[in-house]
Amino acid sequence: MKNLFRIIIFAATSLVLLVPHACAAQGGEKKIRIGVEGAYPPFSYMGVDGKLMGFDIDIANALCKEMKADCTLLQQDFDGMIPSLLARKIDAVIASMSITEERKRSVEFSDKYYQTPGRFVAKVGSTLEVTAAGLSGKRIGVQRTTIHDRFATATFPKSEIVRYTKQDDVFLDLIAGRLDGVVVDSVAAAQGFLKTPGGKGYAFSGPAFNDPKFFGVGAGIAVRKADTDLRDQLNAAIKSIRTNGVYKKIQDKYFDFDVYAESAPSGKKK
Template sequence: MFNFKGMAAAALAIALMSGSALADEWTKIRVGTEGAYKPFNYIDSDGKLQGFDVEIAQALCDEMKAECTFVAQDWDGIIPALLAKKYDVIIASMSITEERMKQVDFTDKYYNTPARFMAKKGGAITDTSPAGLKGKVLGAQSSTTHSSYLEDNYKDSEIKLYATQDEANADLAAGRVDAVLADSVVTLDWLGSDAGSCCEHIGENYNDEKWFGKGAGMAVRKEDTALKDKLNVALKAILENGKYKEINDKYFPFPVY
């Protein structure tokens, strides 16, 4: 019949584990990522996590001689789940912002790419200032720097927020939103695909530090300074020994650091 033993085990999966033994050494690290942010992190048709973030994380773990396991988590819940100790570090293209620093601590940046608007080809929209987009429908992924930027600055536009970047892209292609603000590199990948052939980047790059922060960092809980330091050391090491460049070149024809 059914696997009742497994079910009982699942029921008891509110598992109490002793964290202190691992915490000091950090030989076992659980990495949280999203899995819907191609090419930085995504799940392939084999159900496996792939992408720049994932490979960087793996390189860092190798550097630290730590055993890493990956946990996929929806974006809206990614910080609450870190605080609840579901994993120890978020490596998911998360921008280092003031707002988030209230909740978590960040390592140094591991890449920095600006945000840019996308719209349908054909030049219907050229002015991406708040005045130019007045009355338009704008999209972004929720809980991102992009959504905060839109909400705070584009008060005269209708703003739609999506659980994943994929969904925002799909609605741009369908014409449900007039423009989408997102990371310029992430969208480059999509714009190059069949589905994204409808659309193009418009306007300038956005990198105002108040909203977009200092680039993407790895988020850890405030008390885990030892882990943060270890990650920073390892990051420096892979930047110097060429491992970072190797991964960079695999994904992008230009440096993203």
């Protein structure tokens, strides 16, 4: 009896130890695991067939092609991106992540690959004044750990900041009337919400937010601090798709304005 128990214990422990080995990363050349999101249209979203698409996804694929790297896109929630990167589950994050000082303390960023300001979205005809006093006591929805989360938390201290894992869920709750407003990227709001049937009756309100303290200098690709090689490769790849027309092609597929520049797009276009 005792021997048999030993065998069982041995089998169980070896299973526990072996499972992760089977999935060990085959280290070495040009295999890059990229963290992407999936619920952040038009930058990344799931198509009807379950395939990922969007601006971030196309940029990721274009950069990989440029670097001749073998990339795998791994989908996960935004608030898990930096932990996953630091935990070496992924090697790069292409998820509309803004380059901020706060994040730079933990990770390294490539140059920006696009830049758009943040905006406040509320019901059409909302009389809310987009100031700390005007929004006092109101419920403001943000996606957890985003620049909009940090910005709203610091700028509207008297409001209740409600945090969600997915941007789509923030919009769902805005429609449901559980939120008085949402602080969100202007393009994500315009293309992913206001222009869709669900976004009818909602509009931008207040000014465009682009205080570099919170909003940084555009969205970049996050890598681990030690991976300066990868960062340099990514920078070179961004530069070359900017010049060889690939970037423009991708941009025109999703936007009718220059998403790379700092100029804020208005939600009314098209």
